[in-house]
Amino acid sequence: MQVEKLWDELRKVLDENQILRNEPMKRHTTFQAGGPADWYLLPRAGQLAPLLALLRETNTEITVIGNGSNLLVGDGGIRGAVIEIGKSMQEVSVSGRAIRAQAGAILGSVVSKACQNGLTGMEFAAGIPGSVGGAMVMNAGAYGGEMKDVVAKVKVLTPRGDILELGADEMEFGYRRSIVAEKGYVVLEAEFVLTPGEKEEIKSKMEELRKQRISKQPIEYPSAGSTFKRPEGYFAGKLIMDCGLSGFSVGGAQVSEKHCGFVINRGGTAADVLSVISHVQQKVKERFGVELETEVKLVGEFL
Numbered sequence: 001m002q003v004e005k006l007w008d009e010l011r012k013v014l015d016e017n018q019i020l021r022n023e024p025m026k027r028h029t030t031f032q033a034g035g036p037a038d039w040y041l042l043p044r045a046g047q048l049a050p051l052l053a054l055l056r057e058t059n060t061e062i063t064v065i066g067n068g069s070n071l072l073v074g075d076g077g078i079r080g081a082v083i084e085i086g087k088s089m090q091e092v093s094v095s096g097r098a099i100r101a102q103a104g105a106i107l108g109s110v111v112s113k114a115c116q117n118g119l120t121g122m123e124f125a126a127g128i129p130g131s132v133g134g135a136m137v138m139n140a141g142a143y144g145g146e147m148k149d150v151v152a153k154v155k156v157l158t159p160r161g162d163i164l165e166l167g168a169d170e171m172e173f174g175y176r177r178s179i180v181a182e183k184g185y186v187v188l189e190a191e192f193v194l195t196p197g198e199k200e201e202i203k204s205k206m207e208e209l210r211k212q213r214i215s216k217q218p219i220e221y222p223s224a225g226s227t228f229k230r231p232e233g234y235f236a237g238k239l240i241m242d243c244g245l246s247g248f249s250v251g252g253a254q255v256s257e258k259h260c261g262f263v264i265n266r267g268g269t270a271a272d273v274l275s276v277i278s279h280v281q282q283k284v285k286e287r288f289g290v291e292l293e294t295e296v297k298l299v300g301e302f303l
């Protein structure tokens with residue numbers, strides 16, 4: 001569809017300041033890499049269903065993102081529309097032991113709210129820089145905890161435009177996966193149920209985990225966290241280190257010397273990052289016969 005025509009259609013659902021054209025994805029990903037999205041849209045919760053219907057009717061490709069902390073977007077960018085479920089959907093409320101959070105809320109803010117209300121069980125997620133929506137897709141986890149341990153219900157929008165409330169058992173949570181991506185759902189909200197605890201203890205647990213993260217992970221550089229999934233029976237970082245690839249770089253992308261499981265971006269392109277990833281995969285396969293699968297999701301056009 002012509003640009004002007006699609007603009008007019010989008011304006012029926014969104015305000016002008018919710019529609020960005022040719023928006024560089026490096027502004028919206030923690031890797032700080034990636035070319036332009038044709039359309040970058042920032043709907044509020046109530047606008048999502050009509051927006052998705054409109055994009056389908058106009059045959060516009062749709063990519064949903066949260067905080068962009070698990071994405072490598074190609075330098076060619078993303079055709080069609082990127083929908084950010086982020087800043088305009090961040091409400092978090094507490095009722096007894098239950099916390100309801102809109103999909104755009106950052107996990108850290110949910111954990112802070114839990115702490116303020118003396119609720120424990122979610123401290124593991126404080127330092128994961130993703131949104132609630134992204135965390136439901138990835139079953140995000142750290143330090144022995146994962147979303148499946150604390151989620152009670154998830155509200156999603158189906159590709160047909162219906163709203164469903166799924167129980168945790170219907171989410172098919174697994175290692176860095178859930179049913180969401182497979183079904184093409186858009187996460188709207190999640191409810192967490194936690195346990196009453198001591199505020200001071202919750203705070204000190206969060207602080208302890210924060211210190212561990214700072215000491216072990218290269219969070220001072222742009223990245224998308226662990227680049228690779230943990231292969232069964234191994235640790236990706238150790239395999240990479242044992243291949244002598246600590247510090248290996250292409251252009252501005254590098255295997256972190258602090259933690260070899262992280263590829264970091266020191267001012268390079270998505271192509272640089274992808275070259276490092278491919279080289280690491282090839283070397284680990286040659287030396288140990290292990291296929292490293294990316295945890296990071298590759299999106300858009302790679303030049």
Ligand SMILES: Cc1cc2nc3c(=O)[nH]c(=O)nc-3n(C[C@H](O)[C@H](O)[C@H](O)COP(=O)(O)OP(=O)(O)OC[C@H]3O[C@@H](n4cnc5c(N)ncnc54)[C@H](O)[C@@H]3O)c2cc1C
Binds near residue numbers: 181225
């Ligand atoms: C420094 C750093 C540390 C990290 N540490 C951890 C860690 O300890 N544990 C861990 O698990 N991860 C970690 N990550 C990775 C990342 O934060 C998680 O995978 C997080 O869950 C991704 O959330 P997001 O909102 O950024 O999702 P995005 O990266 O924006 O998207 C991820 C996927 O979810 C989909 N998606 C996002 N929102 C929605 C929605 N509302 N509805 C439907 N689909 C959606 C996207 O299409 C995409 O497929 C780390 C990342 C960084 C940069």
